[in-house]
Amino acid sequence: MNTEQTNLSSLRRGVVGVQFLFVAFGATVLVPLLVGLDPSTALFTAGIGTLIFHLVTKGKVPIFLGSSFAFIAPIIKSTELYGLPGTISGIAGVALVYFIMSALIKWQGNRFIERLFPPVVVGPVIILIGISLAGSAVDMAETNWALAFISLFTAIFVSIMGKGLFKLIPIFSGIVAGYIVALIFYDVDLASVRDAAWIGLPQFVTPVFSWEAILFMIPVAIAPVIEHIGDVYVVNTVAGKDFVKDPGLHRTMLGDGLACCVAGLLGGPPVTTYSEVTGAMSITKVTDPRVIRIAAITAIVFSLIGKISALLKTIPQAVLGGLMLLLFGTIATAGVANMLKNKVDLSDTRNIVIFSMTMTLGIGGAAFTWGEFSLSGIGLAAIVGVVLNLVLPRGKSSDKSQS
Known part of the structure; x- marks a missing residue:
């Protein structure tokens, strides 16, 4: 009886693990499709990165690592400036931020990071x-507005009306709906899918060391680092454990950094x-880290199926563009929500200066150039925001909004 229960438990872990990958699948493959990387490589590095994370965190924290949306714009711009191999080295270099933050948390505790990166930054x-x-989202959607709107409205419908796990896969649902309509009513060339091998390695890219690309990418890591901290606290609540203390936030940060480094070295985002x-864990009530590791292994297996990569590459640009219209707006809204949640006082002059300078430099495309080195866009804006936060004198309302 005990053996049967164990087998059933193992079977359930396997099924839920595949469900968790299904939840993360759409977002994980969307990023490489948008920036010109191989989606199979992204699946592979997501799986490997998750296993590395679990190794560093002693197998205690039920977290899955997937492609980061924060780097879509920087990867596209960096590829234009430094080429794809140079950009890949920049992606690997992002790990430096995680390593430094891990060391600072170990040394000074969590409050230091909160002081360095407050909500106003x-x-x-x-x-x-x-x-x-x-x-870019509009340009891609314009290639076929009908497909774009079908994908967009499907994602919106699933986000609002979906129930259970289905509610957590709006991106995947939008891709499927748009692709099916494209297959029925438009000309989708499936020759590459027919010609692709069933089993094959992802398209790994060899990085070419570039300090310019590394320094271009590093500042963008500020937002994912903060997101990481917030997600760990959320997982604490869902799992009913304190992972900030055991194995420690410095270990989770280190694990994420090593995963980013390996992903970059292999040519993934x-x-x-x-x-x-995390939302899927809340619904299924399954917080066993072994389930997440099953999802990671499944991602690696999927990455070795050549026809999956070929199929993903045939998704029409309009389908991706329609999803981007929602996705990037949602990300921007999350930034606003972050400030509202933390009650950032925008009547305070100090906060106004930090916010306005960060936004103006980022939107305006300001660039700092020194010799062959250039820093622009989000990276430059993020650094300016951090520096202004450190040097500008604080008033009472500023201190209150950052506490």
Whole structure:
């Protein structure tokens, strides 16, 4: 009887693990499709990165790492400036931020990070991430507005009306709906899918070291680092445990950083914690880290099926553009919500200066150039926001909004 119960328990863990991957699948493959990377590589690095994270955190924290939306705009711009191999080294270099933050948390505790990256800095950076590619979303959607709106409205419908796990996969649902309509009413060339091998390795990209690309990417990591901290606290609540103390926030940060480094070295996008998977844990009431590791292994297996990668690459641009219209707006809204939740006082002159300078430099495309080095866009805006927060004198209302 005990053996039967164990087998049933193992079977349930396997099923739920695949469900968790299903929740993260759409978002994980969307990022590489938008920035010109191989979606199979993203699945592979998400799986490997998650396993690395669990190794560093002693297998205690039920977190899945997937492609980070924060880096979509920087990867596209960096590829234009430094080429894809150079950009890949920049992606790997993002890990430096995580390593430094891990060391600072170990040394000074969590309050130091909260002081360095308060909501008045993080909020506008997240808003910039969301609106920076608004033009690209419209350009992609314009290739076929009918497909774009079908994908968009499907994602909206699932987000609002969906129940249970189904509510957590609006992006995946939008891709499926748009793709089916494209297959029925439009010409989708499936020759590459027919020609693709069933089993094959992802398209790994060899990085070419570039300090310029690394320094271009590093500042963008501010938002994912803060998101990481917030997600760990949420997972604490869902699982009913204190992972901030055991294994420690410094370990979760280190694990995420190592995962980003490996992802970059293999040619995948940077990875980050996934709130969707946390939501799935809340619904299923399953918080066993072994389930997340099953999802990670399943992602690796999927990445080795050549026809999956070929199929994903045939998704029409309009389908992706329709989803981007919602996605990037949602990210920008999350930045606003972050500031409202933390009661940032925008009647305070200090906060107005930080917010306005960050937004103006980011939206305006300001660039700082020194020799061959150039820092612009979100990266430059994020650094300016952090510096202003450190040097501007604080009033009573500023202190209250950042406490």
